[in-house]
Amino acid sequence: MKHKPTSFDIAHLAGVSQSTVSRALNDSPLVNISTRQKVQEIARELNYQVDKNASNLRRQRSSTIALLLFEDPTSDDSLVNPFFLAMLGSITKACAAKGYDLLVSFQNLDNNWQAEYEDSHKADGLILLGYGDYRAYAGKLSQLHQHDTHVMRWGAPVAQWPGISIGCDNFSGGQSVTRHLLSHGYQSYAFIGDIGDKAPEFQSRYEGFLNALGNTKCRHQQYDAISSEEAGHLAASHLLEAPAGLPDAIVCAADIIAVGVLQQLKEAGVRVPEDIAVVGFDNIQLAAFTTPGLTTVQQNTAQAGEKLVENLLLAIEGHPTDDHLLATNLVVRQSCGCRAK
Amino acid sequence: MKHKPTSFDIAHLAGVSQSTVSRALNDSPLVNISTRQKVQEIARELNYQVDKNASNLRRQRSSTIALLLFEDPTSDDSLVNPFFLAMLGSITKACAAKGYDLLVSFQNLDNNWQAEYEDSHKADGLILLGYGDYRAYAGKLSQLHQHDTHVMRWGAPVAQWPGISIGCDNFSGGQSVTRHLLSHGYQSYAFIGDIGDKAPEFQSRYEGFLNALGNTKCRHQQYDAISSEEAGHLAASHLLEAPAGLPDAIVCAADIIAVGVLQQLKEAGVRVPEDIAVVGFDNIQLAAFTTPGLTTVQQNTAQAGEKLVENLLLAIEGHPTDDHLLATNLVVRQSCGCRAK
DNA sequence: TCATCTTATTTAACCGATAGGTTCGCATTG
DNA sequence: CAATGCGAACCTATCGGTTAAATAAGATGA
Numbered sequence A, B: 001m002k003h004k005p006t007s008f009d010i011a012h013l014a015g016v017s018q019s020t021v022s023r024a025l026n027d028s029p030l031v032n033i034s035t036r037q038k039v040q041e042i043a044r045e046l047n048y049q050v051d052k053n054a055s056n057l058r059r060q061r062s063s064t065i066a067l068l069l070f071e072d073p074t075s076d077d078s079l080v081n082p083f084f085l086a087m088l089g090s091i092t093k094a095c096a097a098k099g100y101d102l103l104v105s106f107q108n109l110d111n112n113w114q115a116e117y118e119d120s121h122k123a124d125g126l127i128l129l130g131y132g133d134y135r136a137y138a139g140k141l142s143q144l145h146q147h148d149t150h151v152m153r154w155g156a157p158v159a160q161w162p163g164i165s166i167g168c169d170n171f172s173g174g175q176s177v178t179r180h181l182l183s184h185g186y187q188s189y190a191f192i193g194d195i196g197d198k199a200p201e202f203q204s205r206y207e208g209f210l211n212a213l214g215n216t217k218c219r220h221q222q223y224d225a226i227s228s229e230e231a232g233h234l235a236a237s238h239l240l241e242a243p244a245g246l247p248d249a250i251v252c253a254a255d256i257i258a259v260g261v262l263q264q265l266k267e268a269g270v271r272v273p274e275d276i277a278v279v280g281f282d283n284i285q286l287a288a289f290t291t292p293g294l295t296t297v298q299q300n301t302a303q304a305g306e307k308l309v310e311n312l313l314l315a316i317e318g319h320p321t322d323d324h325l326l327a328t329n330l331v332v333r334q335s336c337g338c339r340a341k
Numbered sequence C: 001t002c003a004t005c006t007t008a009t010t011t012a013a014c015c016g017a018t019a020g021g022t023t024c025g026c027a028t029t030g
Numbered sequence D: 001c002a003a004t005g006c007g008a009a010c011c012t013a014t015c016g017g018t019t020a021a022a023t024a025a026g027a028t029g030a
Helices: A007-014 A018-025 A033-046 A052-059 A077-097 A113-119 A134-146 A170-183 A200-213 A229-241 A255-267 A301-316 B007-014 B018-025 B033-046 B052-059 B077-098 B113-119 B134-146 B170-183 B200-213 B229-241 B255-267 B301-316
Strands: A064-070 A101-107 A125-130 A151-154 A164-168 A188-192 A219-223 A249-252 A277-279 A296-299 A324-326 A328-331 B064-070 B101-107 B125-130 B151-154 B165-168 B188-192 B219-223 B249-252 B277-279 B296-299 B324-326 B328-331
Touching: A007 A018, A007 A033, A018 A033, A052 B052, A064 A077, A064 A113, A077 A101, A077 A125, A077 A301, A077 B077, A077 B101, A101 B077, A113 A125, A113 A134, A125 A301, A134 A151, A151 A301, A164 A170, A164 A301, A170 A200, A170 A249, A170 A277, A170 A296, A170 A328, A188 A200, A188 A229, A200 A219, A219 A229, A229 A249, A229 A255, A249 A255, A255 A277, A301 A324, B007 B018, B007 B033, B018 B033, B064 B077, B064 B113, B077 B101, B077 B125, B077 B301, B113 B125, B113 B134, B125 B301, B134 B151, B151 B301, B165 B170, B165 B301, B170 B200, B170 B249, B170 B277, B170 B296, B170 B328, B188 B200, B188 B229, B200 B219, B219 B229, B229 B249, B229 B255, B249 B255, B255 B277, B301 B324
Parallel strands: A064 A101, A064 A125, A125 A151, A151 A164, A164 A324, A188 A219, A188 A249, A249 A277, B064 B101, B064 B125, B125 B151, B151 B165, B165 B324, B188 B219, B188 B249, B249 B277
Antiparallel strands: A101 B101, A296 A328, B296 B328
């Protein structure tokens, strides 16, 4: 057998027409159960596989989703990435469960995603996973939206931005980790992380932080820092030099920042958690290996992937969906002052 | 304009036949340069994109490569993964550069990859990226080979296994890191890592280790360990209990193992590198954050991705290729005894 | 001037599966 | 006995390109 078997080959062997084969393989009730089985049997023997391209062409859909990862070249991706890998894993699995394939690509903002993937029928919809300076692609988003592309974005919902997004509940995450610190009895707090428009996630975390402190008499301050170790260094040294002295606890908007903070404190001879508590956000794998182990907030990536895929498929089928927030999970280690396990 | 523009729409607008449009868009010299430009101009205005499915169907190729990640459920993937993400990044970029798309999927060994991807014309070839117990899929490999699937595998070449593989030069990597330790003047060595058939990479690293020690009078021993932190713990405690006492230096077959070793040594009150040197292999991101920083061997993932894609495309085009080893790069930190930067 | 060769386009045959419409055969019913 | 109903399988147009083969118009040469 030199050439790949087609449905005609099966039709010939089964003594039926080719269209009957197609129906039989799709388990159509229009064809008698016995012929159906006979056809399927032959298909199995021949190792027959329907040609995806022919099928897609005819059905005008690809049963494929494109996952676009876009990165801000200025950010240190080697430290952020693991989170996306976890997402990738859960997204591929969710896609597979729904019978969709996943096309993955790293993108820059210049590309015309709509044209590249949806117009060409390479994919039925897009999932955007990005990090870095978000403002850069707000314009892109509205463009996609205008084209009626089926898009699902990972990240915090932003009122001004068009389209649907799925993200973790940064507010309650920030709230719960702060409450945990409060339960230790700490009186003064510092939040390290940008809270401007370009970092909506950090902003929500900060709001959760503020909300938790709410009616307490605790003092608090805030320092800017992008998502990087260096920014953590810098912010920590500012804290160390502050005339007011160190707070009891530091809430970092991201684990990477916390890692930088821990290093800086260590250099300065400040002990964690004896002298000061430090917590992060993200639960990157590194968090389990810092000394002391970093108490942090974990995002449910498995659920995130499922939700993204699920809602995207709904959108493709024409059902309207809405933004969605996923619950976070407090991961307690030692940096908050809890005893070692 | 309600429906997606097709080549017929362009043909109509340009006043030429549809086939001329197709040729013009493919920059065929068969069509006059002026009509070519006119057609391309119109296509641009309409935001036309060729339908990938139609094109693929006719050309009998998909311009897509499938990347199959398969994992051994017993291994702790959260620690191994970052390496694969780096590979993923370089592979997507290499594919994009060659005009190929990348389909990504996590797989288990039961699936019929050949049928799933190549027979269905979803992809023109496969790249296998796996870890864990390699024996499990040796059989799978020969199956693929029998089917003449176009496959490229990441990993050490194994004589008995069919198919081509691209891997890093584990031998010279093990050799160079061991030589570096020798330059510190250490006299006795331990290698931690499995050296059986199921871990061909570790085996090569071990051989490099032995080769470096070669004619020296240095003593050396070896302990089994799979690629996990726990295995590192265990091996280290064996070392600590050994009547012969601790060696001067430990070469771990993987960074994760080294991380476990470092932890165990720390608990036992053994200082690194003052009392004993420890080195790893892989340069996982964690290696930069251990205390002390882990000296290790880095694999060139960017080059690896390129080579995998390049050779796979060659295979698809029918040109025979051969196994390929990539150079490694020694990353010196403090755990080997070198001063802090 | 007519035959010959280019060059530019068009015609038409696919690629392989899907789905709407139709036909065929057989059983039921007025 | 002819008319009707119905399930099962078949016929055929179609999806949107690609490309070999056919054709038309224009240029070259004897």
